[in-house]
Amino acid sequence: MKSPKEILKGILETDGVKAVMISGRDGLIISSVGTIDADTETLGAIASSGLGSSEALGAEAGIGELEQFISQYKSGIAIIQLVTSEAVLLLLATKDANLGMLRLAINKAKKPLMDILSY
Numbered sequence: 001m002k003s004p005k006e007i008l009k010g011i012l013e014t015d016g017v018k019a020v021m022i023s024g025r026d027g028l029i030i031s032s033v034g035t036i037d038a039d040t041e042t043l044g045a046i047a048s049s050g051l052g053s054s055e056a057l058g059a060e061a062g063i064g065e066l067e068q069f070i071s072q073y074k075s076g077i078a079i080i081q082l083v084t085s086e087a088v089l090l091l092l093a094t095k096d097a098n099l100g101m102l103r104l105a106i107n108k109a110k111k112p113l114m115d116i117l118s119y
Contacts, residue, residue, distance in 0.1 A: 004031040007109050014105040016097025047080050047090040087117045
């Protein structure tokens, strides 16, 4: 069985991906790969805290539980994916990265990550 870091390295190979990390819902980093000009612990905490509003929106609008949300910024893309009820994946990519390929890479990695992180 691959380690979380090995699985994240597979996602990192997708064109345009700068960094990928998994944090707990408490914001603490479980594993991360790639290079960015930011503190990974801070990013993990922000990604985890941002889930609450999006989860509330889905519940209030009656559209179900949050699975993934995508934010597009002037200089890049951030995707946050729930892996388990207690683990969150954050992917950071360049603004010209193919969104479909990013989502595909995350979806392919989700099941192996769930198997490892479900304890």
